[in-house]
Amino acid sequence: MIIKKTISVPKETLIEDGVKGVQKQVLLGPADGAPTFTMRQFSVNAGGYTFFHSHDFEHEIYILKGYGIARKDREEIPISADMVILVEPNELHQIVNNGTEELVFLCLIPNINE
Amino acid sequence: MIIKKTISVPKETLIEDGVKGVQKQVLLGPADGAPTFTMRQFSVNAGGYTFFHSHDFEHEIYILKGYGIARKDREEIPISADMVILVEPNELHQIVNNGTEELVFLCLIPNINE
Numbered sequence: 063m064i065i066k067k068t069i070s071v072p073k074e075t076l077i078e079d080g081v082k083g084v085q086k087q088v089l090l091g092p093a094d095g096a097p098t099f100t101m102r103q104f105s106v107n108a109g110g111y112t113f114f115h116s117h118d119f120e121h122e123i124y125i126l127k128g129y130g131i132a133r134k135d136r137e138e139i140p141i142s143a144d145m146v147i148l149v150e151p152n153e154l155h156q157i158v159n160n161g162t163e164e165l166v167f168l169c170l171i172p173n174i175n176e
Numbered sequence: 177m178i179i180k181k182t183i184s185v186p187k188e189t190l191i192e193d194g195v196k197g198v199q200k201q202v203l204l205g206p207a208d209g210a211p212t213f214t215m216r217q218f219s220v221n222a223g224g225y226t227f228f229h230s231h232d233f234e235h236e237i238y239i240l241k242g243y244g245i246a247r248k249d250r251e252e253i254p255i256s257a258d259m260v261i262l263v264e265p266n267e268l269h270q271i272v273n274n275g276t277e278e279l280v281f282l283c284l285i286p287n288i289n290e
Contacts, residue, residue, distance in 0.1 A: 063246065063248050063253070063261060063263055063264065064261065064264075065246060065253055065255065065259060065261050065262075066259065067258060068258045068259065068260060069258065089238070090260055090262050095262065096234060096236060096262055097233075097265065097286075098212065098213060098233075098286045099212060099213045099236065099286070101236050101238065101260065119211075119212075120210060120211055120212065122204050122210060122213065122215050122284075124182075124215065124238075124282060126240075132177065134177050139179055141179065144181060144182045144183065145179060145181050145182065146182060146203045147177060147178065147179050148177065148178040148179075148204045148208050148209065148210055149177055150177065150178075150209060151211065153177055155177065168238060168282075170213065170215070170284060172212045
């Protein structure tokens with residue numbers, strides 16, 4: 063059994079074209095011996111956004127704090143704390159923080175992609 | 177893309193020997209088309225507890241609210257909000273709410289076991 067405080071997990075700032083104001087933490091994953099899937103936590107600053115992209119694996123997302131928008135191909139859906147999102151494989155998606163406070167969410171993926 | 181408020185997901189009260197004061201919600205899983213793993217949310221009343229058992233698959237747990245104890249074979253570890261737990265396959269485990277408020281956590285498992 064591995065137990066961690068999330069605050070103890072290092073934060074990586076994503077610095078790439080197409081992403082703004084995003085920090086990532088790998089809370090549980092292959093490095094911990096997790097066999098199947100990986101739990102990451104993302105913090106998005108006000109005005110920030112994740113990649114607008116698609117890939118062949120799913121996301122399972124839980125919004126912990128804040129509010130924003132889940133963008134898909136032709137639609138934008140308001141999101142806020144205590145909502146969950148399934149992003150299906152090969153589906154275009156982006157999380158946008160159009161609010162005034164930090165947006166924090168868990169995003170889990172199958173291990174092979176981490 | 178599937179988006180839900182967690183409050184909209186039905187709660188099932190677990191009524192079995194070895195479990196007390198526990199409600200379960202399947203937030204995202206095979207019924208939603210989730211291909212690999214399932215996100216469940218558990219609420220444990222003050223004085224309640226989950227099964228003390230083991231199985232051949234892992235748990236990835238995120239504590240959302242409250243505090244309690246993670247029990248393993250010969251050890252009890254205090255847990256509280258914003259902690260994560262990896263329960264490894266075949267490891268004895270139990271979550272106990274020895275606090276005075278509701279303990280709420282996410283517990284994810286590989287799909288084949290849901």
